[in-house]
Amino acid sequence: MSATAEHAQPGFWRHYVFSTDHKMIGKQYILTAVVMALFATTWSVLLRLHLAWPQAQWPLLGKLFPGLFQDGVLLPERYLSLVTMHGTVMIFFVISISLVSGFGNFVIPLQIGARDMAYPFLNMLSYWTIVPACLIMLASFFAPEGAAGSGWTAYPPLSALPDAAPGSGLGQTLWLFAMALFIASFTMGGLNFVTTILNLRTRGMSMFRMPLTVWTMFIASILGILAFPALTAAAIMLLLDRLGSTSFFLPSGLVMGGTVLPHQGGTPLLFQHLFWFLGHPEVYVLVLPAIGIAFDVVAAHGRRPVFGYRTSVWALVVVAVLSMIVWGHHMFVSGMSPYVGEYFSIATVSITGPFAVLALNLVASLWRAEIRLTSAMMFALAIVAAVGIGGVGGIFLATATSDQYLHNSYFVVGHFHLMIAVVTFFAIFAGIYHWFPKMFGRRMNETLGKAHFWLTVPTTIAGFVTMHFLGMAGEQRHLYDPSAYKFLEPVQWLNVLISILLFIPGAAQFLFLWNFFHSMVAGERVGPNPWQATTLEWTTESPAPHLNWGAELPVAYRGPYDYRLNGAPDGYEPQAAAPSAAALVTS
């Protein structure tokens, strides 16, 4: 009597909609992220159009988006709403929910040999909390004065005083509610990941036999659980300041519209501390799983064990610990004590140590490899390039003295896009090309995948690197119209260049989406292990069945990356292969 037979396949609603199956929930997260990404990318196109040609009129766009444009020109307050929503939606509702919630859900139980998450119902609840969060966030565009426009950081007093800006009215309130739901959902997901990884590993799957993707999801989840409460507190306090006339973040003497506000005793700096206590670890919540996926893909498609598996794990742990105590590097020019600033600077640049270990281990994992240039592998290689450039840029911002000049400039915009947009999106692509067969039992089209790579990678990296130059020239972020400043005139051509460079990958994603959805129904069918990979998810059918394996769960007999260790050029030893049988498994 097999486990699958005991638990009959659920009906349509329980299978596709209110599913408690981690694989379906993972796919639901990824599909939700795709929808949200379409919105957030469209907004960024509008922003880049305006930044490159601030004087140009776009009558057609004016007709398409009547609320955002006037006489074919994007309105300044709508510009700020679009920037805010682009950042918020991309970070929380696209990258967090696809890379962490999506891949985490799909991959963790399969890679550790579990039948599902520890709390399947909580898992479903977590997804169905994200859905209203997305809807509320999108609906905030229809607030009378428009969506929130105080940046994704939502610094008060701008975000606290409804009269401070058009977007600071109902739009900001809806933004806060949507964020509160997101945090609730992400916390449920994180608790589930940590519990699952600690308790449901199959026989033989010791912590140091877990694939690096699982390690990074584990560490990212712990980071999220520790850091998000600070933002929860900040969001509640901000809501109270807005709706309950408290003064957590509002000092006395505020003048708005000619009247003195009754607030007293608070300080806006408190919010910044709380926000970045979350905000900085959140960056690593996104980047670490991307690096984990890169390691798994490089190992499987490079046909060799990861270089420095253990040192990578410890480097991840050290990065995570350090990420909790460096938030103040976002506040060097806030008026924080210069002594505290120097502490944060010294602590932050020390992250380059363990981070360099991760980058070097990724590069060294190519040494004596047998590289198979699949689409997944090519995106994984591009991650290495983006991590290198993005990591180096971070040093300039972490050094308090150079941040004195570069703070809030396009250098920052270029840097964080490289790290938490380029690195993470490349990881999402690598992950989808790699795990698609396990998700749908079919393979994505490799030719289209490579076209997607060539249209996406060179232009994205060049576009965001160019933003660093713009920042070096002094251009500030959140700037609606660069032509308002004379000293920026000589570098306006960089804005044109960036926009053109980034429109190309923007459009190329439709190629990816076509490949994704078309391959779902018409891709080449594959067996359990199309990549000849070692980790446990490749021991079950493709797509993985309900409850993942038949009657017997696989047993982990060895580490996750035993490629070519048995002497045969293409040989590999699956984690689940018993030692006696291992010698037989070669490709």
Add this chain to the structure above:
Amino acid sequence: MKRERRQTGEVVALILLFLAITVFTVGGFARQWMPPVASAHGVGVDGVIWYLLKATGPVLVTGAVIFMYFLWRYGRGRPTPAPTPNPRAELWWSIVPVVGMMALTEVGVVVKGMPVWEQIYAPIPADAVTVEVTGQQFEWIVRYPGPDGKFGRVKPELVDKTNPAGLDRDDPAALDDIVVRNQVHVPLGRPVYIRLRGRDVLHSFSVASFRVKQDVVPGVLNRVLFVATAPGRYEIACTQVCGMGHYKMHGAVYVDQPQDYQDWLQHQTGWLQQ
């Protein structure tokens, strides 16, 4: 065999791509993008930026060269000996980057950066010109203490169009306070201390040519200290998003010859005396 040749072509293309990215990045950063520096500590800020460029550039190039070599050597489907994990070597290859990168970056923060940081946050020199700048949506209210050398009392409830600084008539020291909008006049070569205040939302007082950037935080008295080293007009930009008019919240710092500065100052009358 055909497949291998095809992958060779792809490997070459990939190597060219990563080469192009490296050249683009390093070449781009080697260019002088920053506007000419016009303050004493700004030279130090630029020094830190150039130190970091020169220190990290070779690291990036070395990494890229190794990366491209590995692609070339192990990317063309030629059998190579199977690698054997060697924990000792892996440990060493962790110690090298940790020590190397931390040394390189901590030198940037401590050795190169800290003296400049101390300059920025030095005690206010006795001969400094003191100016108060208040950021509000979407302008900079600039106040000089006037002939008595004392800033008079201001009250938020007195702020209106006719009294942008909210000067209190009842305080004799306030009568001669000079108030101008969106322009700061400072003498060449003398320390300038700006008292930064705010009364609505966050702003940031930034002058790219001086390498000066400091947030305006309501309820907190922030400070800017610099010595201008070249006469001219320098744009002030607000670099902290502050609402609809954020992009046009600009002003200018005029660096005058000391005599011109004195002349300008003497031609100003107290706001309340106008």
